[in-house]
Every structure is written in structure tokens, then in C-alpha cells.
Amino acid sequence: MPTVSMTVNGKAVSGEVESRTLLVQFIREHLELTGTHVGCDTSQCGACVVHVNGEVAKSCTMLAVQAEGANVTTIEGLANGDDLHPMQEAFRNNHGLQCGFCTPGMVMTAVDLANKNKNPSEQQIREGLEGNICRCTGYHNIVKSVAEGARNMGG
Amino acid sequence: MPDGATNTGIGASVKRVEDKRFLTGKGNYVDDINRPGQTYAYILRSPHAHAKINSIDTSAAKSASGVVAVFTGEDMQVGSIPCGWQVDSADGTPMREPGHPALAQGKVRYVGDQVAIVIADTLDQAKDAAEKINVDYTPLKAVVDLRDALADTTLVHDEIETNISYDWAIGDKAEVDAVFDGAAHVTKMDIVNNRLIPNAMEPRAAIGDFDRASGEYTLYTTTQNPHVIRLLMGAFVLSIPEHKLRVVAPDVGGGFGSKIFHYAEEAITTWAAGQIARPIKWTAERSESFITDAHGRDHLSHAELALDANGKFLGLRVETAANMGAYLSTFASAVPTYLHATLLAGVYTTPVIYCNIKAVFTNTVPVDAYRGAGRPEASYLLERLVDRAARETGLDQVDIRRRNFIPSDAFPYQTPVALAYDSGDYEATLSSALKLAEVDGFAARKAEAAGRGKKRGLGYSTYIEACGVAPSAVAGALGARAGLYESAEVRVHPTGSVTVFTGSHSHGQGHETTFAQLVSDQLGIPIENVDISHGDTGKVQFGMGTYGSRSLAVGGEAIVKATDKIISKAKKIAAHVLEASAEDIEFAGGNFTVAGTDRSMAFGEVALTAYVPHNFPHEELEPGLDETAFYDPANFTFPGGCHICEVEVDPDTGTVEVVSFTAVDDVGRVINPMIVEGQVHGGVAQGIGQALLEGCSYDEDGQLLTGSFMDYAMPRAHNLPSFKVATEETLCAHNSLGVKGCGEVGAIGSPPAVINAVVDALADMGVTDVAMPATPQTVWRAIQTAKS
Amino acid sequence: MYDFNYQKPSSVADAVNAMKAASDGKVLAGGQTLLPTMKQRLASPSDVVDLAGCGDLSGISASGGSVTIGAMCTHAAVAGSSDVKGAIPALAAMAGDIGDPAVRARGTIGGSIANNDPAADYPAACVALGATIKTDRREISADDFFTGLFDTALAEDEIIVSVSFPAASKAAYEKFKQPASRFALVGVFVAQGSGGARVAVTGAGENGVFRVSAMESALSGNFSAGALDGASVSADGLNSDIHAQADYRAHLVGVLAKRAVAAAG
Ligand SMILES: Cc1cc2nc3c(=O)[nH]c(=O)nc-3n(C[C@H](O)[C@H](O)[C@H](O)COP(=O)(O)OP(=O)(O)OC[C@H]3O[C@@H](n4cnc5c(N)ncnc54)[C@H](O)[C@@H]3O)c2cc1C
Ligand code: FES
């Protein structure tokens, strides 16, 4: 069985996996970081989005072995102790979540979007969320959250 | 927050208590739970829509690597999965209710029907082994289309000799027919309410667990109502007494109705856990959800509206065939009847109504309640018909509605279809929506769009719904096999903090916040001191769960009642300590005061005294401060309102863009405006999804063509605008909070507004109807047909 | 997913050798198509040869009137490349509209064209721009490369190294998205290059990407939307599925072609 090593949320981790083990399985089952969710089996919903070497990735569409040596951030790695990340804070402030299932992937995508565009327009936010499905919120408050989060991250 | 940053009471947009755990990845959903010694299940499903099972050979699978057990229907001889509502046909015969086995018994009736469960140490091993099972099927002809099913040439269930479960009616047909004979104008339409796939983002999951020592079963499941599952599964399917069965619904990632029902996988994993005495986890893959979660809607109707020369509605006549799928799911029989036909008066004074419903079996996934359940079908039918009637008679869309509104001074108002509305003001929501939608400027916007080659349209929907499900007496009279009250326990701890146990369940609605607001407001204690506990039959004594927008109107009322009991007991305690009579104790701002004096006790002091008494007169006053209440509503609640949609259609491609959507709803008193708006946004998005994007499609052999997000179009952020949302309040007349319910209004009011807008945009091209979902191709074709 | 043997060679030559040695090998690029297919158990390679370690497959360069894009360049890299934006802005824009940000961060040009999904965007760009596909062993013109549904001229063990696009004086891509998958229901790429006007259509054809010669000749003398007024494509040979019937697709080809020409200016 292959062994993989990577850095997850700043911590060096390693484990024995099968070649077919997906990154999301490694994160959820081996590392017991269950904040990253699985909402589909066709790479369409974005519930599983994490950052790999600073870029967004659907962890359901990546093998654990492909992340060998990588720097991975999951939703659990965003907050600084008890202080929420500005994007998390913005979601809470604007009621950007209901059931919370899409939320981790949504927030990880939003942070990436804001990293690349400090002051996104509503249109740019809506397009940037194209790969993340939310069934609860109708996106209205998510869009508001992302705009506020981006502003507060930039500041 | 309207009333200042510290306000956490009724009417304040308190930030949600639950958010921090969800935002930091600490939510606890069923698939996040792992039990010691856990195994994994894969469920082998039928690839055929209809087939006879001649034999199942599991021997190779049983000896495959890592496999713990394989079971088929032959092994699992248990009770049938029950339906919760009994509906009688018009001729008095009870509905036909064929057996609904958890694992197929000799026959499969839809693609996805459960055939075997494979349990192994890992999921991949279970899947690998499932490929080694050899099922010998004789495929049978499938009946998929509703119209074909009505012909009864191919039967889904041979034993009942027809595909019709019931043929039900409401209203006096002869009386209605007579009205039509004398009408100045009759508007007629064939209306399809498209079949939808709910797709809560968290796929269903279940973990069955069995404790060998105590003989107790535990089921962790993605349900909206753990107690109902315990009742249905324990009593009817597995015959496990309730004290030996605990059902836990932890964080649940959205439901929208689809997680109300008792599903086969719950029974299979629980039963099999007992067989192997190890925990078993099953989690649906999304493709599996598509073919096993109960679908929604799927009505085929013919509707006729009779009007007099002044545009007043004289009568309504409706014939509906409602698809049940292959088996009757938990609520299925109630949806087209009690939740649809009884809503056909809408907000109008139509004096006579007749509606006939045929519930029809097909070889498709069972169909049951999905956000709105029956009421979106009713509002769509009615509001399309009213829109058409206005176009045919030359009346203005707003005018025809105003002429027929039930006036605000006519409440309580008895409709001809069983329901009695308690309160409402339809003119208020309409006029507020007209302003918010800036209808006055529409003509200019339409002209500007025309300059860009685009067609603009405006569509209205003035709708009503019945929620707060349900007054048990009414529900019982209508065939519900259980009362639909709610229960709550308010437990005050010695230091004055409070745990509220509610039978209602939150899967996105924010109960942990709204319910805490209620109790904090009522007891005058900080909201941080109130914890809401739900979703565990081991903790909460009983409950009917969350659906039919009932959480606040029914569950919240039960909490208020239990809190009232706490206050009256606390008064007795304060009276005892303060040496006064209980009648003289006043309670305000968290303090118990002897009227007209400055002698008082804070809530916390009373709580402590309740648990550390030395000299209570025990015959009159027991220690402790813990109260339970059951609340059974006197009536349904009737939220209503006006939705206005503005669209822009690209006539070259048929693309529809929703440029603006306005919803003004009357949901009764608003406890947390932020949460109410969020519920409306979500409902409207699902309604726009139904109107423009989502259409479930089967081929003639019963294979689902829209079986993944690759083919079933879910609304995404860029499909939707930001919404304009507001509320107008008339209070519910029969509950103390005055609340009505907000969970479904968005999905009920919006679809007709969208389609009416599309039709309006294309009216000058001769288009009179566009089917849902109004995809670009559908719209383009409607234009081509109108042109030729 | 079935298990397999994972390999990560460090050069194209080693990757080709690994493929030759494997009983049923598959190269892995961004994995955005291969992994979902394997998850559904629709593919079961014995060996997966990850190209991520082959440094010789990345990089974008512009020279002598063309841009060359390494096979492992992601859609995001192409969309953001100043070389691509400078030479063929329409190509950068097209890459920037594939899938969603996460798909663009991993999906590659090599994977996209090797896969030749009939609704993918790159095949239309390659054909309209007259691209040349360079593999470990030869160069193939785009016209010869795309041979049918999910089918290409590549041998089983052949690896794409890069794709060269000659700059066009005018080019634009109009994509009409299938509402669920957001792949192209119909996509039309038009380009005015040294060899004349080209119109390539994806999403619509039963055999994948195709050129519309009637439109190309209409445009060759007069590259304007008006030149396409009389030109239409026949519904014969176009796809019909739950999202669109052939006649609607044929209609869209006409509408999108005009819009693309207008956008190309
Ligand atoms: C949600 C989603 C949305 C998408 N939307 C779009 C869209 O709108 N438009 C669009 O065009 N595409 C879309 N795609 C597909 C996406 O662009 C894929 O990235 C692409 O098709 C495959 O590229 P890849 O690098 O991921 O290849 P892989 O998945 O790794 O490989 C695909 C195939 O190509 C082969 N292959 C890969 N690289 C090479 C090489 N260098 N030489 C030879 N063979 C090779 C592999 O063996 C495999 O057979 C979408 C995908 C997803 C998941
Ligand atoms: S789980 Fe849906 S995209 Fe990864």
C-alpha cells in the first residue's frame, strides 16, 4: 500500500492508503476531519472543496497520492483558535448558511475568490460560485457574505 | 437587528447559535459518525423498472474478501413499510395499499428498488462483492407515463388489479356543473406540474447499531422526524418495542420533505445490525439519492374556471392524476388530496369547487411531499388559470385578482373546500409587492429591453397555503393515522440555565436560535443560557418532527406552553419563599415580585430554590423545575402573499433570465426576520428552479434520464438574482405567538409568478402557455409553435 | 473505484515506457474527467500514470505568430496567461469559462483534447484555430486529431506534449451552456486566420466537433455577422437528447455563429 505524507492545516500528516483512496476519504476517514463533505459523485457540487497548494480543488476528484507533499487547507484550518476567519465571520453575519452542508466548500471557494479578487462584483461572485451548489439559501445571503468577507479580508 | 444590538427577543435578527460549529467544520452529520466495530453496507438495487426475480445467488459475494454478511428479501421477512394517511375513494372504498417491502420480495418495481444488502469491513469491499451477486431477472413491461398507467393495461401491482390507489373527490359536482352552464366565460387549461428531485445537499445516510447486552437498537439517520421513524419502523416494520429502539437525527443537511419519510435503508441497516451484532453504516451516493429519495410533484391536471361578465369567479372544476410512483410513501396519499385540493380556493371567493384526484401507481421512484407538498401544485394551477382568464377576458392581472380577493374583513372565512382561513390581508401584500417590484416603471423597462432585442415580462402570483400541520382532529377526519401535535419539555437547571427538548427538528431552519429567542424572551434570561435539544428519541420524550412549516406554529407553541407552566410553578416557589400568595406574584424581566412591593426574586434564585428546598410544603409544591407540554393546534395556519417576477427572454435562443423577483409574504408574527428572509430566499430559489430548470425525466423503460447533477439542473448562484423580500403581518388568530409559518411560502408562491412572467413576455408573439421547466428549448419551441 | 497501480514518472519518455509496460494503462492529468469515470466504475485501468511529475509538459510560450501550450497547463493557467491573452484573447476567455474555478485549477488542455468529449470546449478552439497537437512521437493537425465521440488519433500509449495555436486576426467563442452540466449544449468558435475563416462547432455533432463549410465560405469574403444571414446548418447528424433536439441545436449553431462573428469584430 502506498504511503502519503502531506501538510494539512499546518500539521505534517502521513498514512497508508490504497492508490484509489480519494483525498476526501483521506481527510475524512484517516484524519477524521469531517468538515469537508461529499455531496455528489460526479464532481459537480463543490461540498468537498479544499485548498491544495493555495488553489481550490475538489477533494472528491483527486487521489490522496496526488497530494503527496502538498500543503492542504480544509475548513478546520481557517479559523485562528476561537477567532473566525473574516469569510467565516461574514457568513455568520449575513446568514449565509442554513443546514451547513454546503458551507465548508462554499467558504473555501469564497476565500479563494477573495484572494484573487479583493473587491468582486455581485456578478463575479455569482460566477465564482458556479461549482458550488446550495439547496437551502437561494444564494442571496451567500453572495452578501462573500462580498463582505472579501472586503474584510482585503482590509 | 431592528431593536439595537443587545436585543435577542422576539422580532430581533439574532445571529444563529448553530453557525459557529457549521462554519468551522464541527457539524455532526450522520456520515461523520463512526461507531466502534463499524461495518459498511452497499445496497444492490434493481437495474430494471419492473421485473420478476427468479433467483438471487449470493454465494460468491458471501465468500468475497472482507464480507461480513449478505442478506436478501428472503432473509428479511418483516412488516411492510407503512403509509401514514388513509384516503378513501369517492365510492367509500379505502385506498389500495399494496405491500411495500424493505428488500424486494420476488419482484422489483422501479429502478433503484432494494434487492440485497452487502455488509463488509470497508465500503469498497462491499461494492466489489455486490458485483459478484447474480440476480436472475425476467424483465417485465414497465408503465412510466401517468396516462399509460391510467389505462391499466400494464399493472405495477398485479394483486390490486388496477394502477389506481384511490379515486377521491371533494365538492358537489352537480352544483359546480350547473354554475359552469350559466357562466359568461369559461377558461380551460391542461396543466402539468413537473416532477422534481429534492436533492438536499446531504445525501441520506443511516447507521444501524445493536447492543448485545441490552438488546437495544440505535438508528442514526438523516431524518426530519426521529420519533416518527421510531414509531413507523419499530411498530410496523421491525416489531421492536420503543423502549428498545432509539433513533437519532443529529445535524441534518437539508430535507425539504425528502427526509420525512421512513425509508427502506433505515429498516434494513437496523435489522441487519441486529443480525450481525455490529454497527452498519450506509451512505447514499448522489446517484443513489436520485433513484431512491422520494420525488416530488408530478401532477397532470385539467382545470376550468367559470367567470361572470364582471370577471368574478363563479366556480372551479379540476381533474388531477397524481403520480405515486411504485409504492405509497409515508405522506404520499395526503399530498394531492388534503394538501392540494383543499387549497384550490386560493385567496379568492370562488363559491363552488369540485376536484377529483386519481392517485396512480407507476414503475418509478415513490413520489411524496417536497417543499410545499400539494400547495405549490394548487397555487400553480390556480394562478396560471387566473392569469389565462385575465388574458382571455381582457382584464388587467392585478384587477382580476382584486375583484376576487377574500376581503380582509371577511375572516374567519370558510372556503368551499373544507378549510376555514383565520386571518389574512391579501390587498396589503399585493399593494406592498406592487411598490417593491416597481411595477409602475415596468413599461419603460420593457421598452428599453425591446431596444436590445429582448422581451420583458411581468408575472403575478397571489397565493395562499395551509401550514402548521396539523390540527389532529381535522387531520384525523382527513385520514391521518396519527395526531399531529407537538411536544416540548423545558428543563430549568439549578443554576438557572435552561434546556429545551423539542420534538421538532432543525435541518437548516435555525431552531437552536429561534426557539432560544422565544424562551429567553419569555423567561427574561440571556439567550446564551438557553440550549435547544432535538433530534434524539433518547432525550426528547416525543415529537412529530419538522415538515409542513410546523416548527414554530406547532413546536414553538408547545415550548411556550411548557414555559408558561414553568412560570406558574416558579411563581409558587417565589410565593413560598417571599411568603406571599402565588396570585400576588408578578413576573417580568426575569424577576418574580410581590405585587405592590419591592420584594422580589430573580429567575436564577427561584431555580436554585427549586432544587435545594428545605421547607417546601410537599403536598402542594414538589421540588424541581421541569415541565412538559403538548400543543395541538386548533386549525391550520394560512400564510399568503404576493410574488412578482420580472423576466427577460432572449427570443433567438429561448433563454429566460429572472431579472427581478419580489416576494411579500404574510407569515404572521416574525420572531427572527433574518431567518424568515433566509427561508423565503431558499423557497423562492427552489420555486424558480422548478419553473425554469428542474425537470425529472424517465425514458419509456423507466430508466431515469436525469440521474445526476450532469443532467438534472440545480439552481446555481448565477441562475438567480438577488431577491426583494418583505413581510406584511396579520396575526394567526389561534396561537399565542400569532405565527403562521415561513418554510414553504417561497416554493409555493413563486413558480406561477415565473411562468406568468414568461407568458407575459411572449404574449405579443402569440404564446399562451409554456410548460415547466421553461428551459430555453421549451421556450424557443413555444415561440416557433405560436409563429406557425 | 477499482484499485490500480499508481505511478508518477518524471519525464514524458518514462511515462511512455510506463504506459507500454502496463497491461491497461491510463495517463492521469488533472483527473477531472478520468477520476469521475473511475469512481463510477466505468473505467478500470491496471495502471494510472500521473503526468504531474513530468516537468517537460508545462509552460506556455509565444513565438513566431503562434502560442504553444504544454499539455499539463491548466485551464486557469491558460485563462490567465498574458501570452495567450495577447495572441488569442478568445482562447483565454474560452479556457476561463470551462467548468468552475476548481475544475479550471486542475483540468488540463491535454486531458481535455485527449478525452474529446463531444461537448468540450477545447476541440472547437483547436479546429477553428487550426492548432497542431504535438505528441511524444509526432505532430497531428487538429483536423486529423478529433476522430469521433471520445475518439482521437492518439495511440493507446501516446502522450500529448503540447498544443500550438497560430494566432488569428479575429476570433471569438460563443458557448450556450447545457443548464445542468454547463458543458457546451452548443459552442461555436469562429476564427479568421492566415488560412481564411473557420467555424468549428462543439456540443452539437453526433461525432463531436465539426466545421461548417457553408459558413466558412460565406465568411471568407466578408467576415461579418450579416454574411451568415442565409447560412444554416442541417439538423441531420446533430444530437438529440433530453436537453435539446437536433433542430434546436441546428438553430443555435446559426444564432451563436453570428454572435461569435459579431464579437470577434
Ligand atoms: C464539474 C466539471 C465541469 C466541467 N465543465 C467543462 C466544460 O464546461 N467544458 C469542457 O470542455 N470541459 C469541462 N470539464 C472537463 C474538464 O475540462 C476536464 O478537465 C478535461 O476534460 C480533462 O482534463 P484533465 O486534465 O482533467 O484530464 P484527465 O481527467 O486526467 O484525463 C482525461 C483523459 O485524457 C487522457 N489524458 C490526459 N492527459 C493526456 C495527455 N497529455 N496525453 C494523452 N492523454 C491524456 C487521460 O488518460 C484520460 O483518458 C468539466 C469537468 C468537471 C468535473
Ligand atoms: S463531492 Fe460534489 S464535487 Fe466533490
Ligand code: FES
Ligand atoms: S446551507 Fe444547506 S445546502 Fe447550503
